[in-house]
Amino acid sequence: MNYGWKQLTLVTLSAVVVIVIADLFFARIVPPVQMREVEDGISDFARRNPETLVLGSSHARTLHVVGEELQRRTGGEHSLVAVPMENGKIEPYLWVLRNRLQPLIDERDNNGRLLKSNLRRFVLITEWWDSCPMDNNAPYWNIPARAWTLTDFTVDVAGEGVNGFNRNYFQNRLRRLFSGSALIYNRTQQTLVERTMDMLRGRPLEPTDEVLEEKSLAWQQMIEKGVRCINSDAQMRALADIADFAQSRNLEMTLLLFPRKPSTLSEQAKQTTLARFARSIREFAAPRGIRVVDLTSTSPLKDEDFMEDFDHVNAVGNREFAIWALDHDLAFLQTAPASGAGMATAVQE
Amino acid sequence: MSFVEVEFAFFLPVVLALYWVMPRIRVLQNGVLLLAGWVFYASWNWKLLALLVGGSLIDYGLGRFLGRGVSADDATQGSRRRLALGLSLCVNLGALAYFKYEGFFAQSFNDLMGAFGLSASLPVLQIILPLGISFYTLQRVGYIVDVYYRRLPASRSLLDFLLFTGFFPQLTAGPIARGAELLPQLEKPRRLTAMLLASGAATVLLGYMLKAWVADSIGPQLVDPVFAASAQYTSGAHWLALFGYTLQIFGDFAGYSLIAIGIARLFGVELPINFDYPFLSKSLPEFWRRWHITLNRWLFDYIYSPLVSGSGWFRGRFYSALMLVFLASGLWHGAAFTFVFWGVMHGIGMMVHRAWDEYYRSLCRKDRRYVAWRKTLGYSLAAWFVTQSYFVLSLIPFRAADFGQTFAFAGRLLSSGGTQWAQVGTVPTLNLLLAAGFVLLYHLVELPGLRRLRELFFAVPAPLRGAAYGLVVIYLLLFVPVGASTFIYRQF
Amino acid sequence: MADTLRQTLIDWLDDNYHFGDAESLIGGDDDKSFLQHGILTSLGFVELLLFIERSFDLKIERKDVSPANFDSLQKIMTFLKAAPGYKGPQ
Numbered sequence: 001m002n003y004g005w006k007q008l009t010l011v012t013l014s015a016v017v018v019i020v021i022a023d024l025f026f027a028r029i030v031p032p033v034q035m036r037e038v039e040d041g042i043s044d045f046a047r048r049n050p051e052t053l054v055l056g057s058s059h060a061r062t063l064h065v066v067g068e069e070l071q072r073r074t075g076g077e078h079s080l081v082a083v084p085m086e087n088g089k090i091e092p093y094l095w096v097l098r099n100r101l102q103p104l105i106d107e108r109d110n111n112g113r114l115l116k117s118n119l120r121r122f123v124l125i126t127e128w129w130d131s132c133p134m135d136n137n138a139p140y141w142n143i144p145a146r147a148w149t150l151t152d153f154t155v156d157v158a159g160e161g162v163n164g165f166n167r168n169y170f171q172n173r174l175r176r177l178f179s180g181s182a183l184i185y186n187r188t189q190q191t192l193v194e195r196t197m198d199m200l201r202g203r204p205l206e207p208t209d210e211v212l213e214e215k216s217l218a219w220q221q222m223i224e225k226g227v228r229c230i231n232s233d234a235q236m237r238a239l240a241d242i243a244d245f246a247q248s249r250n251l252e253m254t255l256l257l258f259p260r261k262p263s264t265l266s267e268q269a270k271q272t273t274l275a276r277f278a279r280s281i282r283e284f285a286a287p288r289g290i291r292v293v294d295l296t297s298t299s300p301l302k303d304e305d306f307m308e309d310f311d312h313v314n315a316v317g318n319r320e321f322a323i324w325a326l327d328h329d330l331a332f333l334q335t336a337p338a339s340g341a342g343m344a345t346a347v348q349e
Numbered sequence: 350m351s352f353v354e355v356e357f358a359f360f361l362p363v364v365l366a367l368y369w370v371m372p373r374i375r376v377l378q379n380g381v382l383l384l385a386g387w388v389f390y391a392s393w394n395w396k397l398l399a400l401l402v403g404g405s406l407i408d409y410g411l412g413r414f415l416g417r418g419v420s421a422d423d424a425t426q427g428s429r430r431r432l433a434l435g436l437s438l439c440v441n442l443g444a445l446a447y448f449k450y451e452g453f454f455a456q457s458f459n460d461l462m463g464a465f466g467l468s469a470s471l472p473v474l475q476i477i478l479p480l481g482i483s484f485y486t487l488q489r490v491g492y493i494v495d496v497y498y499r500r501l502p503a504s505r506s507l508l509d510f511l512l513f514t515g516f517f518p519q520l521t522a523g524p525i526a527r528g529a530e531l532l533p534q535l536e537k538p539r540r541l542t543a544m545l546l547a548s549g550a551a552t553v554l555l556g557y558m559l560k561a562w563v564a565d566s567i568g569p570q571l572v573d574p575v576f577a578a579s580a581q582y583t584s585g586a587h588w589l590a591l592f593g594y595t596l597q598i599f600g601d602f603a604g605y606s607l608i609a610i611g612i613a614r615l616f617g618v619e620l621p622i623n624f625d626y627p628f629l630s631k632s633l634p635e636f637w638r639r640w641h642i643t644l645n646r647w648l649f650d651y652i653y654s655p656l657v658s659g660s661g662w663f664r665g666r667f668y669s670a671l672m673l674v675f676l677a678s679g680l681w682h683g684a685a686f687t688f689v690f691w692g693v694m695h696g697i698g699m700m701v702h703r704a705w706d707e708y709y710r711s712l713c714r715k716d717r718r719y720v721a722w723r724k725t726l727g728y729s730l731a732a733w734f735v736t737q738s739y740f741v742l743s744l745i746p747f748r749a750a751d752f753g754q755t756f757a758f759a760g761r762l763l764s765s766g767g768t769q770w771a772q773v774g775t776v777p778t779l780n781l782l783l784a785a786g787f788v789l790l791y792h793l794v795e796l797p798g799l800r801r802l803r804e805l806f807f808a809v810p811a812p813l814r815g816a817a818y819g820l821v822v823i824y825l826l827l828f829v830p831v832g833a834s835t836f837i838y839r840q841f
Numbered sequence: 842m843a844d845t846l847r848q849t850l851i852d853w854l855d856d857n858y859h860f861g862d863a864e865s866l867i868g869g870d871d872d873k874s875f876l877q878h879g880i881l882t883s884l885g886f887v888e889l890l891l892f893i894e895r896s897f898d899l900k901i902e903r904k905d906v907s908p909a910n911f912d913s914l915q916k917i918m919t920f921l922k923a924a925p926g927y928k929g930p931q
Contacts, residue, residue, distance in 0.1 A: 003544040010811035011547070011818065018819030162356060162392040170356045183826040193776055193827055498904040634884055649883055655903065658890050665891060713860045720860045 019183070027182035029195045034179060036061045038146045041083030042100050049118045052080035052333060053105075053251075055097060056125025057088035059258040062313045062321055063125060069322035070333055078334050079118075087142040088130040090235040094242050095140070096147050105249060120337040122251040124242060127258050127296065128277040131236065132229035144168040212263075219264035219310050227273040231280045243288055252337045254291040255281055256330075259299035259313070259321070261306040270297060293329045300324050351521065352608045353561050360389065361612065368616055375538045379512045382616060386517035390480065397479040404444060405514040408489045409507055411437045415496045416503025430497060437493040445486045448479055453684035481521040483681060487647050489514055492528040494651055501528045509535045518613040524606055524623040525643040531618070539617030552611030554821065559604025559791075561829045563784040568597040569830065570781060571771050576748060579758050582767040587758065589771055594748050595741050596788050599627070602641065626795045628788075631732040633695070633702045636740060644681070648674050667703060672696035687746040687755060694743045780828050846918055846930045847871075853892055858885060871915040876908060886911055893921070897929035 041060075045053065054063045063082040070078055085096055107115045134140065144153065145168035153169045160166065178184035182192065246253040257278060265274070278294050285292045305317025313321060326334060351357065364385040371377040390398045411433045419426070446454075492513070495501035504510040512535050519526065571593035575582045582590070606623035613620045623643050630636035637645045656663035656670045663670050672693075679692020712719040722728055742759075749755040761767070773781065794803045806814070854863035858881065866880055867873055875881040881889065889911070894901060901924075910920040921927050 003547050005543040007811050008543040008547045011815035014812040014815030015819035015822065018816045019822055022819075022823045157392060158395070161394045162354075167354065167356065170359065174355055174358065183823065197776060498902075500904050500907055634882065638882065646883065654883075654887050654906065657887050658894075658901075658906070667888075710857065710860075714856065717861060720862070 023181050023183045026192055026196070029199060030182060030192055032179060032182050032185040035086075036064055036082070036084055037176075038083055038085055038096060038100065039176075041081060042104070045081045045083065045101065046104055048079065048081060049116055050079040050081045051118050051337070052078070052121040052123060053101070053119060054080055054082040054123040054125060055093055055101070056082075056084065056123075056256070057127065057130060057258070058084050058086045058312060059127070060084035060125040062258075062318050063123070065318040066322040066325055066330065066333070069319075069326055073326065074334055080121075080123075080333060084125075085142060086146050087140075088126070089132075089134065089140060089142070090126065090130050090238040090242070092140045092143050092147065093124065093126075093130075094238040095143050097242060097245060099152070100147060100149075102245070119249075120252060121254065121333075122246040122249075123254045123256055124239075125256050125258050126281075127260070128223070128226050128230050128273055131231050131239075131277060131280075132226060133232045133234065139165050141165060141168045145172040215310055216263040219261075220266040220269060223260075223264060223269040223273055224266060226269075227276060230273060230277045236280075236284070239284065243284075243290060247288070252291075253288075254293060254332075255285055257281065257292070257294040257296050259295045259301050260297065261303055261310050262297070262301075263303050264310055265297055291332075295325075295329060352605065352612065353557070356392070360385075361615075365615060369541050373538045373540065375536070376508060378538055379508050379535060382517070383508065383512045383515060386512070386515040386520055389517040390515065390520060393480050394477070397477070400444065400479055400482075401485065401515060402511070404440060404486075404489065405511050407440055408437055408493055408514070409504070409510045412493060412496050412503040412510070413505075415493065434493065434497045438490065441486050441490050441493075445482055448477075448482055450680070450684045457686075484523045484525055485514055485520065487644070488519075488525045491525070491647060491651060495528050501532075504528075504532055506536070516613070516618070518609045518616075518618075519620055522602075522605055522609070523643055524609065524620050525647055526621055530621055534618050541617065545614055545617055549611045549614035551818075552614060553608050554611075554818065556604045556607030556609075556611055558787065558821070558825065559600040560608065561604070562600075562825055563788060564597045564600035564604060565830050566777075566780060566784050566828065567593045567600070570773055570777060572597055572748075574771070576750075576754070576758070579754065579761055580765075580767055581769045582761070582765060583770055584762060584765045586767070586770050587762045587765060591741060591744065591762070594744055596785055598744065598747075599624070600784075600788065603627075626792050628737065628792050629733075629795060630736055631729055632706075632736055633698045633739065636736055637695075637699075644678070648678055652677060668700045671699040671703065675699060682747070685751075687749055687751060690746045690752070690755070691743055694739075694746070698739055698743075844930055846921065847914060849896070849930060850914060850917060853889065854880070857888065867914060871918075872913050874908075874912050876912055893917075897921070897927060899924060899927060899929075 035058075041055075041064075050067075054060055054067075056063075060082045061084045063080065064084070067080040067082055070080060083096065083101065085092055105116055105119065109115055144156070144166050148156075148166075148169045153166060156166045175185055243253060274296055278292075278296065281294075282292055284290075299321065301313060301317055301321055305313055305320060307314045364381065368378060368381045368385075371381060387398060387402070390401060414433050415430055492501070492504075496503045504513065509532065513526075513528070513532055516531070516535075572590050575586050575590035576594075579587070603624035610620045610622065621643050623641060625639040625642060627636055627640035630639050653670050653674045656673070657665065657667060663673075673696075675692045675696035676689065677692070678695070679688045679690070682688045682691065709719065709723070713723075745758050746752075746755045749758055793799050806817075809817075851863050851867075855861055859866060863880075866878070873880070875886075876883070890901060890906065893899065899921075905920065909916070911917055921929065922931065
């Protein structure tokens with residue numbers, strides 16, 4: 001067979017064209033949604049000098065919208081940067097704080113002045129799930145996947161070799177590299193095929209009431225069962241370390257328990273898992289002078305303000321929440337922190 | 350790192366680009382490949398890279414010694430050469446025995462002593478199995494034996510030899526190459542052509558389909574659940590799991606081999622084929638000439654042939670030699686009695702085939718009609734059916750965790766109290782059917798009458814062919830399971 | 842034993858594998874590869890080797906056991922006739 005460069009180019013080009021067309025087609029069915037990740041939060045924080053630093057679970061993405069609303073209302077006088085860590089858990093938050101944020105927080109210019117001179121507040125977004133250990137004591141794969149730098153990866157590989165844990169770093173790099181591609185970016189969500197089938201069958205994309213109810217029930221049961229695992233020692237220790245860090249940098253700290261989709265909360269869950277978690281958080285916060293804002297079941301967010309995953313707030317919900325929160329429980333973000341708070345006055349060790 | 354893991358998608362393009370922008374000089378090209386191989390290996394475990402390199406250095410030195418010309422004092426030289434051969438075999442097989450079989454033999458010995466009421470406590474060490482040791486050991490032993498018998502000149506260049514024993518496409522799971530196949534290719538610079546890239550990439554794609562799509566879709570959905578909780582499943586589900594496993598292990602290993610061959614070709618190096626449409630085989634010997642070819646020809650070249658045609662007890666004892674070869678094959682596949690059992694099954698299978706063949710040959714000598722019968726479709730179909738069924742059944746001990754599971758599974762093929770059936774949704778079912786159909790088609794287009802179909806595809810205008818490849822890639826992106834499971838043969 | 846080496850080999854192929862078809866399989870081309878054309882498999886080669894050693898009272902060195910010397914009628918004949926101590930038919 002005589003196979004020249006021209007042939008090879010033609011074959012490759014037409015393959016690429018077909019793939020790109022398919023990708024555009026699938027992007028119309030399930031658009032790849034750009035999620036805000038640790039990396040985005042870090043680079044925002046590195047660039048800016050905000051008054052408030054928000055760290056926490058994927059729910060912290062909603063706080064990014066709050067930040068935009070805050071910017072609009074105060075004309076930049078009060079500002080916040082949100083760093084969302086997918087898959088939660090308090091120990092990984094501590095990892096991000098110590099390894100990624102602390103160097104930026106403590107960074108000084110040539111004259112020895114802190115670069116983050118405006119930083120006065122620290123908000124941790126959390127919920128009951130973050131205080132449980134990983135299922136089956138799995139390692140925190142979200143650390144390599146979402147929070148590692150290339151250096152972290154290299155150091156780990158040098159010690160352990162490439163393995164299932166540190167491979168998460170690469171997998172997520174690859175996904176982000178192709179974040180505009182529906183075929184690659186949405187691969188893990190396994191919805192492309194289902195949605196396409198739905199479309200071909202002419203069935204509406206909306207799930208039926210039955211499916212919704214089933215899903216709500218599953219969530220309710222999961223939260224009820226959570227009572228067995230909440231307030232685990234390791235996570236609560238990590239929370240104490242986070243609080244100590246905020247205190248050492250003289251930051252006014254707030255613990256925000258994020259709203260849940262109303263239909264996922266049974267009465268039993270509210271009285272057991274959620275009540276117990278909220279109580280332990282209050283008991284933890286009170287002696288340390290940490291503000292607690294518990295919005296688990298008291299925000300105005302309705303079922304339809306949440307995404308299909310029953311967990312995260314959708315775009316409309318985020319807007320509503322931002323406006324409401326700045327009028328109510330998060331109104332303090334528009335005021336100056338208590339006098340004395342702030343990095344500039346912190347006692348440096 | 351394995352070829353189907355994500356980091357390889359970063360590793361390969363970098364190495365490939367570096368390799369081809371180098372000036373076309375052997376030392377530079379081999380240097381890049383050797384370095385890439387070591388990085389590849391070290392990314393798994395850099396400490397055990399020392400074992401790979403150290404063993405290669407020893408074999409390089411011994412090879413140089415064995416390859417020296419015949420001297421006047423032939424008797425002394427002969428005994429020294431035997432010593433060198435023995436030393437290499439001890440080092441290579443010793444390392445293999447230590448890392449792969451220490452636990453198995455120590456445990457078996459302790460159990461055996463226990464059975465006699467004696468208490469023995471040979472330490473059962475939990476040793477990590479060095480990646481690819483089963484493959485690179487055989488390749489190096491083959492080289493040393495070839496040089497010893499003067500069938501192959503010893504490699505003069507250390508760089509070439511280290512590359513021969515650490516060429517990353519074949520490092521972890523073969524194909525096991527002969528010195529005569531691979532060394533001459535490494536001794537001269539390679540030239541980049543469009544044909545190399547095209548054929549290499551197409552081979553990688555085909556291998557990826559078999560490995561990541563066929564094997565990794567079928568295994569977790571049809572096979573693993575039934576082997577994990579056999580009692581709950583019906584007889585039908587057992588048969589489905591067994592056939593599924595047959596397709597899975599073929600897709601897994603033939604696919605991985607094709608990826609290795611395709612990647613090597615991208616670098617201008619041709620590796621031996623490892624699978625030659627085994628499911629078309631009509632006898633067990635033919636099956637082993639088509640399945641994991643490079644292992645079986647190694648066993649044949651370095652165990653069977655020297656034994657049967659040598660001057661020892663085994664001379665002319667075909668049956669015993671066959672059994673020995675398949676016992677070795679069983680043990681090579683894994684340090685467990687289920688693999689030994691699998692080896693015995695195939696040893697017996699080969700012996701029965703040989704007895705039948707000798708009997709049938711005696712019939713043929715008497716009456717030419719038997720020769721004609723053997724060529725009929727009926728005889729072929731029957732022979733095909735018996736051969737393939739035997740292989741499929743032998744996969745039960747191969748897959749099962751222990752003898753208990755082996756016999757329980759085999760029994761439930763006939764009758765099972767379980768009520769469960771494989772639970773797969775509509776779309777996955779279609780996908781599994783397509784995957785199985787793909788393996789079938791892959792074999793069918795090799796049949797004499799249907800080969801034309803393959804030629805037709807390559808006669809199609811380039812843009813259409815490209816579009817077809819594009820559609821395959823899209824399908825794979827949609828259906829290859831995320832985080833496709835590990836490669837089965839890498840554990841051997 | 843036939844009077845020529847070639848016929849001896851053809852007879853052996855017929856007696857063991859092809860039962861009268863050996864000549865037509867080779868089809869007048871004595872350089873035809875046994876392995877590539879399915880005339881002899883690797884298992885069959887060992888038997889051929891034993892047959893040759895037995896019939897011609899010859900010891901074939903291990904270094905010579907390779908397709909280079911045995912993969913076609915012509916190769917076998919060339920190799921054997923040149924082998925020291927070969928006294929079989931020509």
